[in-house]
Amino acid sequence: MALVASVCAAGWYYWPATPRPWTQSEVAVLQSLSLASLGPVPADPSNAVADDPRAAEFGHALFFDARLSANGGISCATCHQPIRRFSDGLPKGQAIGTSKRNTPSIVGTAYSPWLYWDGRRDSQWAQALSPLEDAKEHGSNRQQLVTLVVNDPGYRTRYRQLFDELPDLDDRQSVNRAFANIGKALAAYERLLVPGRSRFDDYVAALAAGDFAPQAEIFSADEIVGLQLFIGAANCTQCHNGPLLTNNEFHNTGVISFPGELPDKGRVVGVREVLANEFNCRGAYSDDATQSCAELDFVRSGQELTGAFRTPSLRNLENTAPFMHQGQIETLSEVLEHYNRAPLAMIGHNEAKPLKLRRSDLRQLEAFLLTLAAPIDADARWLQAPVSPLPAERDQH
Amino acid sequence: MKRFALVLLLLCAAALGDDADWVSRNGLFVVRYKAEIEPLTINTLHAWRLHLENAAGEAVPGASIQVSGGMPLHNHGLPTEPRITTELGGGDYRLDGLRFHMAGPWEITLSITAGSSTDTVVIALIL
Numbered sequence: 001m002a003l004v005a006s007v008c009a010a011g012w013y014y015w016p017a018t019p020r021p022w023t024q025s026e027v028a029v030l031q032s033l034s035l036a037s038l039g040p041v042p043a044d045p046s047n048a049v050a051d052d053p054r055a056a057e058f059g060h061a062l063f064f065d066a067r068l069s070a071n072g073g074i075s076c077a078t079c080h081q082p083i084r085r086f087s088d089g090l091p092k093g094q095a096i097g098t099s100k101r102n103t104p105s106i107v108g109t110a111y112s113p114w115l116y117w118d119g120r121r122d123s124q125w126a127q128a129l130s131p132l133e134d135a136k137e138h139g140s141n142r143q144q145l146v147t148l149v150v151n152d153p154g155y156r157t158r159y160r161q162l163f164d165e166l167p168d169l170d171d172r173q174s175v176n177r178a179f180a181n182i183g184k185a186l187a188a189y190e191r192l193l194v195p196g197r198s199r200f201d202d203y204v205a206a207l208a209a210g211d212f213a214p215q216a217e218i219f220s221a222d223e224i225v226g227l228q229l230f231i232g233a234a235n236c237t238q239c240h241n242g243p244l245l246t247n248n249e250f251h252n253t254g255v256i257s258f259p260g261e262l263p264d265k266g267r268v269v270g271v272r273e274v275l276a277n278e279f280n281c282r283g284a285y286s287d288d289a290t291q292s293c294a295e296l297d298f299v300r301s302g303q304e305l306t307g308a309f310r311t312p313s314l315r316n317l318e319n320t321a322p323f324m325h326q327g328q329i330e331t332l333s334e335v336l337e338h339y340n341r342a343p344l345a346m347i348g349h350n351e352a353k354p355l356k357l358r359r360s361d362l363r364q365l366e367a368f369l370l371t372l373a374a375p376i377d378a379d380a381r382w383l384q385a386p387v388s389p390l391p392a393e394r395d396q397h
Numbered sequence: 398m399k400r401f402a403l404v405l406l407l408l409c410a411a412a413l414g415d416d417a418d419w420v421s422r423n424g425l426f427v428v429r430y431k432a433e434i435e436p437l438t439i440n441t442l443h444a445w446r447l448h449l450e451n452a453a454g455e456a457v458p459g460a461s462i463q464v465s466g467g468m469p470l471h472n473h474g475l476p477t478e479p480r481i482t483t484e485l486g487g488g489d490y491r492l493d494g495l496r497f498h499m500a501g502p503w504e505i506t507l508s509i510t511a512g513s514s515t516d517t518v519v520i521a522l523i524l
Contacts, residue, residue, distance in 0.1 A: 029500075113442075238471075238499045242440050247498040249476045294442055298477040298494025351473060 016360040019224040027207055029231050034204040038243035041110045041191050047125050047184045048287040049162050050191060056382075057390065058158045059189030062182060064385035067148055068132060070139030071096060076131070076186070079103040082383040085319040085376065086193065091258075091327025097136030101264070102327035105320055107376055108313055110191045112248040113295040117309045117325040118270025119250060122295055124187035126279040129179060142179035143169070149182065154390030176278075180285035192382050195244070195315040198374035200227070219371065226368025229361055234339070235352070236365075245314035245372070252307040254343050254350030255324045263346040264325060267305035275299070307348035316373050332369060336362045421516035424452055426509050428518045430492070439500055439524050442477070444493040446485065449509065456488025460511040464492060466504050475505075497524045 022030075031037060049055035062068060066075040079093040080086040086106045093099030101117050106124075109115060115127035131137040132145060146167055149155040159178075160166060162185070167178035199218060206214040219227070230236045241247050250267035257263050274296070279285055281293035309325045323329045329338060340362060342354040357365070376383060419428045429448045434441055449457045462481045467474035479494035497503055505520040 238501070241498075241500065247440050247476075249498040294494065298442070298479060298496075300474070300476055300478050304474055349472075351471060 013358050014360050016222060016364060017225050019221050019228065022207065022228075026228075026231060027204075029237070030204045030227070031208055033200075033231075033237070033241065033243060033245065035195065035197050035201045035243050036205065038111075041194065044110070044123060044125075044187070044191075045288040045290070045292075046123050046281050046286040047187055049181075049184050049188055050125075052162065052188060054158060055162055055185045055188035056192055057189075057386075058155070058162065059185040059187065060382060061154070061386050061390050062186055063189055068138055068140060068145060069096065070144075074138050076128070077385070079131075079137075080106055082376075083319075085316050087320045089321065091322050093137065095131075095137040096139040099134075099136055101325050102322065104312060105316075106190050107193045108195050108244050108315065110187075110194070111244055112246075112310075114248060114250075114270075114274070114310060116270065118266050118273075119310055120270040120273035121277060122274050122280050122293075124190050125180065125183035126277060127183075128186035128190070129183040129279055132182075142175055145182060146175050146178040149178065153392030157393045158390050177285055180279055183279065184287075189382070192378050194377050195313070196374040196377035198315065199371040200368075201374075203227075203371070220367065222364045222367040223371055224368075225361075226364040226366065227371075229357070229365045230368055233361075234355055234357060234365055239311040240314050246311040248310060250305055250308035250310055251351050252305075252309075252345050252348040253339070253352050254345040255309075255326075255328055255338065256343070256346050258326060258328060261326075263307060264309075265306055265347065266325070267308040267310075268301070268303060268348075271299060271301045271305065275301075303348075305348075307345050314369060314372055317369055318373050332366055333362065336365055419518050419520050421509065421518045423516045425514045425516040426451060426457065426511070426518060427454075428507060428509075428520065430520065432495075437497075437522070437524065439497050442494065442496045444482075444491055445495060447481075447490045447492050447507075449488045449490065449511075451511075451514075457511045458484065458486070458488055460490070460509055462490060462492075462510075463508040465506045465508070468499060468501060468503055470502060471499070500524050 044050040063076040066073050066078070068075060074095045078095055079088045079099070080103065081088055088094070088103045091102060093101070093103040104117060109124055113122060115121040115124060121127040121130060132140050133142065147169060149159055150166055150169065156166065159181070163181050168174040203215060203218045206218060239247055239249070239251055252266070274280055277283070281288060281296055282291055317332055321330060321332070323332070323335050329335050339352055340355045340357050342350055342352040344350060416429065421427070427450045430445045432443060432445050434443045447462070449460055451457050464479050464481070465474065475495075476498045477494050477496045479492055481490045482493040483491040485491055502521065502523050505522070507518045507520070509516055509518065
C-alpha cells in the first residue's frame with residue numbers, strides 16, 4: 001500500500017502537465033509581453049547626440065578600444081562581449097581587477113530609466129562613464145581619456161563634427177564636458193543594441209491571429225505549459241513584465257552572498273549615488289534644457305530598498321549565465337529552484353513567496369524561458385569591432 | 398479569511414473605476430481621480446488629476462495632501478514617491494510621479510488636511 005502511494009506521489013511530482021486552452025485575458029497578457037508591444041527606443045533628452053549615426057560610429061569605435069584603460073588592455077567589450085549578448089559568462093566582471101557585481105547585458109538598456117543592478121546611474125551615457133574610471137575595471141581617468149580623443153586623428157575629427165570645439169585639456173570643466181561627450185557617443189552606439197524577435201514572439205503572434213496549426217509547430221506542449229506557469233502560478237510576471245520581461249524596478253528576492261562576503265545593500269545605496277552623481281539628468285552635463293528629470297524627481301528611497309536589485313530582462317537567458325547580481329547562481333534550473341524555495345533574505349526582506357511547484361513544473365517553466373532566445377536586432381557590423389578606424393581630416397590637425 | 402476579505406474589498410472597489418467617488422474614512426472628504434494615461438497601464442510614470450470635495454459636495458481648495466500606497470497583498474509600497482505638484486483650482490490637484498510596476502491590486506492612500514479637518518482616503522485599483 002505504502003509502495004503504491006509512493007509511486008503515485010512520485011508520478012504526480014514528476015509527471016508533466018498538459019496544456020489547457022488559453023483564455024482571452026491570458027492572450028492579452030501574452031501580447032503585453034511580446035516584442036510587438038515594444039515601442040521605438042525612447043528619446044534621451046539628456047543626450048543631444050543619442051540618435052546621431054556619426055555618434056554611434058564614434059561610440060562603436062570607443063567601445064572596442066582597449067586604449068581606454070590604464071593598462072591598454074581593457075575595452076568595454078572585454079566584459080560586454082557581443083557573442084555573450086554583451087555580458088561575460090563570469091560571476092563578476094574581470095578587468096584590471098574583479099568587479100563588485102555580475103556584468104549585466106546592455107541589450108535593451110535604452111528602455112530602462114535606471115542602469116546597473118542598483119540603478120546608480122540614470123542614463124546609458126552616465127553609466128558608460130563609470131567603468132572607465134573604476135580602478136577595478138578600466139582604471140583610467142577623464143584627463144587621460146579626453147587626451148586620447150584629442151590626440152587620435154580619427155577621434156578628434158569625429159569629436160569636432162559632433163561637438164564643435166575640442167576641449168581645453170587644462171580646464172577641468174572642459175575636460176568634464178568632453179568626458180561626458182565620450183559617454184554620450186558610447187550611449188549612441190548602445191542604443192542600437194535591442195533584442196530581436198524570439199520563438200515566443202512568433203507563438204504569441206500566431207495565437208493572437210488564431211492560427212492554431214502554426215502554434216503547434218512553434219511551441220512544444222512543455223513550452224506552452226511553461227508559459228502558462230510563467231504568467232500564472234509561478235508569479236514571474238509580477239516583476240518580469242512588459243515586452244522586455246522586466247519592470248526595471250528593484251526587488252529583494254533573497255539571493256545570498258558568496259560565502260565570506262557581506263550582503264550587498266543594493267538599491268538603498270544606489271539611489272543615494274544616482275542623486276549625487278554629477279552626470280545625472282539634473283547635472284551640468286545633461287543636454288536636457290528643461291531639466292524635466294521626472295525619474296529623479298519622484299525616485300523612491302528608504303530602507304524598503306535594502307538588498308533590492310533591478311529586475312533583469314529575460315530575453316536570451318542562455319547567453320547570460322551565471323545569474324543574479326553577483327552571478328551567485330550558475331544555471332537557470334537553479335534559479336528556478338531558488339524561487340521555488342524563496343529563502344529568507346540576509347538583509348531586508350525577500351518579496352518572493354515559496355512557489356511550491358513540482359519538479360515537472362520547473363522543467364516546463366525552464367523550457368519556456370529558453371524560447372526567449374533570439375539574436376540581437378542590430379546590423380552585424382555593430383556586433384564586432386570596427387573593421388577600420390574613423391577617418392581623419394587633414395584640416396583638423 | 399482576512400486576506401480573502403481584503404481581495405473582495407479591492408475587487409469591489411476597483412470595479413467602481415476611476416470615475417467613482419472615494420469617501421474618506423470618517424466621511425469628511427470625497428475624492429475623484431482621472432489618470433492622464435488611458436488605459437492605465439503598468440510601468441508608465443504618469444499623473445492623476447484629483448478633485449476634492451467636502452461632505453456637502455463643495456470643492457475644497459488649499460488642502461494639504463500626503464500620498465502613500467502600495468500592494469497590500471505583497472507587503473510593499475509604491476516604486477516611486479508621488480506627490481501633489483500643483484493646485485489646479487476649483488478643488489483640483491495634480492498628483493504626479495505615479496507608477497505601478499506590477500499587475501494586481503494596488504492602493505493609493507491620501508492623507509488630507511483642509512483647515513481643521515483631517516481624514517484619509519484609500520483608493521483601490523487593479524492593474
